[in-house]
Amino acid sequence: MTELPLHLRAVRAALRRLNSYLSRRYESSVARGNPMPVSERPAELDAAEEQLRGLDLPAGDNREYFLKHLPRLARTLTLVPPPRTSGRILELGCYMQITPFLQRWRGYPDVRGAYYGPPGRTDRAVASVRGERFEALIDLFDAERDRYPYDDGSFETVLACELIEHLLRDPMHLVLECRRILEDGGRLIVTTPNVASLTSVARVLHGYDNPQISSAYRRPQADAPEEAPHVREYTAFELREALEAGGFEIDALFTEPIAELEMNRPMWNFLEDHGYNSSLRGEQTYCVAVKRSDLAVTRYPRFLYSE
C-alpha cells in the first residue's frame, strides 16, 4: 500500500481506533458474561477435527486455508448423516478436503465430486490421509446452468458448501438439481456465510466497511479463468427460504461465530438491548434440508429473482 503523509496516517489510525471502540464498547458497558449463546459443542466435533488433521497436505497456501477453515469443515462433517440406502454422496465444489472423510469416517462407500468446468469431462482426484491413498471421480459442470450428469434420486446426500454465495446467475438451479438427484428423504447440506451476522451488524452500524463477510475479489491471474467472488451472501432466513422454495423441509438451521471475527461478538448485547432479533447471528450458516417429493417448488422466489 502507498505510504500516506504522516497527518493522514494519524487520522486513519484514529478512525481505526474509533471503529474498534464503537464495536467493542458494549463489552465494557454491559456487564454480562459471554455474549451470544453458542450451541453446545458435540463430542463428535473433536472427533471430526482429529480425523481432518490426518489429511496429508504439503505446507503452503492450501494447508493454511485448510487449517483456518478446520472448524467449519469439522462441523460440516458432523452434519453428514450415516448412509442408510444407496450409500452414494455427492460433494459439489469438491476440494478434496472433507472428501476422503465422507468415505473413511462417515462410511459412504460411493463418494462423487463435482467441480466448475466444461460439462462432459470427469477428472480423477487423489488425496492422502495419514499416508493412505484416496481417489474420487470429479465431474465437471456449471452448477447453476448445466443438467447434473446423474439420474434422478441417485444420491442419498448432497453437500453444497461455500458455493451458493459464488453463483452469478441462477442459484435455484442448483437447489432444484440437488432436489432432482436426491432420493426422497435424502439430505442436502448447505453452508454459506451469514450476511446478517454480528460482524455485518457491526460493520453496517459503523457504516464504513462492507457488511458482507467476504467482499474481496481475487487478484486477476494472467492465465487462470476468472473466479467469482462472493456474489450474493444470504441471511440464515434467506437460506431457509431458498431451500424451502426448492421443495426441501428444514431439518437443522443454525449459525456459528467465526473465530477471527470474534471482536464483533459484543454486538449481540446491542441487539438484545434494543429489542432486535438476536438469533442466527453467527458468521457461518449451516443448513440440513430434507427432500420431500410432496412439497411444492417455487422456481423463482421473489426475494431472489426480479420479476
Add this chain to the structure above:
Amino acid sequence: MFDPKRLKQAEEALRSLPVPDAGARAYLNKHIPRLARTLALVPPPGPTGRVLELGCYMQITPLLQRLCGYREVRGGYYGEPGKTDQKTMLFPDGEFQCFVDHFNAERDPFPYPDGHFDLVVAGEIIEHLIADPMYMLLESRRVLHEGGLLLVTTPNVGSVTSVAKTLDGRDNPQIYFLYNRPVAGAETEIGHVREYTNYELGEAVKAAGFEIKQLFTTFIEEFASHLPLLKFLKENGYDVENRGEQSWCLAVKRSSLPVNRYPFFIYCD
C-alpha cells in the same frame, strides 16, 4: 450538491425522451430521479468536448450533448471488443447520433487513446463487475486528460436501509440483491455482485489516482420508511453522514497522485 435549476431541466428532458415502448418508459420513469441527478452533476465540457458513458443505455446519453453541451458523446457497453454500434435517436428538433463501442470494462483496454475525454460517466456499473473493478477505474483514468473528471454512481450498502435490514436480520443488506430470471438462449445479465459503502467508493476512486471533488449520498424514496432509524444511529453514537441509499462520486484525474492497483478492501492478497 445539485443545482435545482439544472435538476429541473434534466427531469423535463428525461420525461420527454423518445423511448421505443411502454416497458422502456416505465423503467425510465422509475429511474428519473437518479438520472436527472446524474445529469445535474455533469460538469461543463472541457478542452476536448468529449464524454464517455460506460454502460451506455441511451437514457442520459443524448442529453449529455443536448443538455450538457458535450460535442462528442461516446458509449461503452459490455460485449466482444471490436464491435461498434451506431445509435440514433430522433428528437423533434433533429437527430442525435453516437457510437457505442463494445468491450469488457474490467478486462479489455478501452479503445481510446490516452487523455481522450473530458469526462467519464460510470453510472450503476461498478457494482456489477465480477472480476476486477479497479481495472475499470484505472482505464477511465487513462482515457481522461489531466484534470478530466470521473462521475461514478452506485448503491450505498452502508445506507440507513442496509442498517435497518441488518438489524432486523432477515433481509439482505444490499440495496439490490436479485438475480435476473434466466432466459433460454440468452446470456443472463448479472445482478449486483459487490455493493460499496460510500466510504469504500471514495477509497476505491482515490486508489485509482483521483482527487475527490464530491462524495455524498442521497435517499431513495421507496426506502423512506427506514429514515427514522437515523435518529437511532445518532442516539447510539454512530455516524449519520452518508446514509442515503444512492452514492455519488465526482473526482478529478491527477497524474501526480499515486495509484494503488489492489486496495486491500477490494482484493485478497
